[in-house]
Amino acid sequence: MRVFPQPATEDIQLTEVLHALSDPARLEVVTRLAVERELTCRGVGDEIGLHKSTMSHHYRVLRESGVVSSRQEGRQKFMTLRRDDLDARFPGLLDSILGATL
Amino acid sequence: MRVFPQPATEDIQLTEVLHALSDPARLEVVTRLAVERELTCRGVGDEIGLHKSTMSHHYRVLRESGVVSSRQEGRQKFMTLRRDDLDARFPGLLDSILGATL
DNA sequence: CCTATTGTTGGACTGTTGTCAAACTTTCAA
């Protein structure tokens, strides 16, 4: 599998992050990532009833906006929240959004 | 002019707020509202070079998502940020977004 | 080597969004 680009911390754009999180499926993924630390593509997709290619699309949006990063391990790809980067770039933003979803 | 509906505080949806703020023009309007308290439709539109009907559309999105409310005075319509409502519903969210744009 | 698993890609379809222009409504002021 290829390596995927993700923006440097200082290149993360606020409007892109807000857009990424404005989709219910992606927001759901992010709230789970906040608790479970790592997720595979399939994991959440099955639970919320979305096709794997749809999930792949959502993960891509999350990655390209700078919200998550991915780590490859065998066939699986694990996604993690870029907590520190987001906190550094937009202090308090992620916490307030996560707090609002609980 | 007609009266426009706006959601009650408890009906404000996080995804809709995030979507409303994910557009650069609307985010610009909101950051100005945070400083100037009140704005008319025309005011900002001219400065950022958008047609008045486009601005009307953006104000509508902001209003229906619960981000702003409007007050009619003569021919003009003044928009204000629903700061208290947003803070009550999603504590810290607006501040972190406004802080990120400065 | 063959096969099942995991995810990506491209195509297709549907629906939404941002934008402007033109027509309309309401209101204020000569």
Next chain:
DNA sequence: TTGAAAGTTTGACAACAGTCCAACAATAGG
């Protein structure tokens, strides 16, 4: 009453988004 000003609405259009399916690529395990 006539006209100008402020917004709204509708129509049009291009661009983008979310979804699924089918085909593909890469990897792990018999």
